[in-house]
Amino acid sequence: MSALSTETLPQPNSKIGLLPQIIQDLVILNAWGPYYETYCVTDGRSRAHVEASGDDNPVHLSDEAAREFLPTLSGRIAHGDHLISMLPDLLRPLFRSFFEANIRLIYLGGGPFRFVRTIPIGGSIKAQVKILQPSENARGVLLKYDYRILDAALEEIAVTGSKHLLCMF
Numbered sequence: 001m002s003a004l005s006t007e008t009l010p011q012p013n014s015k016i017g018l019l020p021q022i023i024q025d026l027v028i029l030n031a032w033g034p035y036y037e038t039y040c041v042t043d044g045r046s047r048a049h050v051e052a053s054g055d056d057n058p059v060h061l062s063d064e065a066a067r068e069f070l071p072t073l074s075g076r077i078a079h080g081d082h083l084i085s086m087l088p089d090l091l092r093p094l095f096r097s098f099f100e101a102n103i104r105l106i107y108l109g110g111g112p113f114r115f116v117r118t119i120p121i122g123g124s125i126k127a128q129v130k131i132l133q134p135s136e137n138a139r140g141v142l143l144k145y146d147y148r149i150l151d152a153a154l155e156e157i158a159v160t161g162s163k164h165l166l167c168m169f
Helices: 021-029 043-053 063-069 080-085 092-100
Strands: 038-040 104-110 124-131 135-137 140-151 156-168
Touching: 021 092, 021 124, 043 080, 080 156, 092 104
Parallel strands: none
Antiparallel strands: 038 124, 104 156, 124 140, 135 140, 140 156
């Protein structure tokens, strides 16, 4: 780990110092944080996502279609956006810490994301975040973080990306 600069540490009277301790620790760590939760992409959850999203691509619904599309697949695969939508569940302790501190979060969108590998239906995922340097503005603290979602069994990255939150006190 690199040496910490004084810019990394919350300054006195800083809104950044009001962030939950678990977040401040990740800012100081300046590295990928721990895994918190594991999520199994079940058939029922996958079909519910198909119903909600309207994305009925056969690779998500039929083992045969998935193998026909890509012979290396053993069967159906999870939707990539379904995996990304699970970030709040995968990072539950982080998000819970904001709510326990009565900090409102406004999702400001995300940066680019990339699908690296498929996750089969029945597979499990987990996620890590790296908190980038938070910045203050008139409304609160802008918190940017990179994330990576991994195949929990293979320990290989499936999705990478970034998100932006406004933390309002």
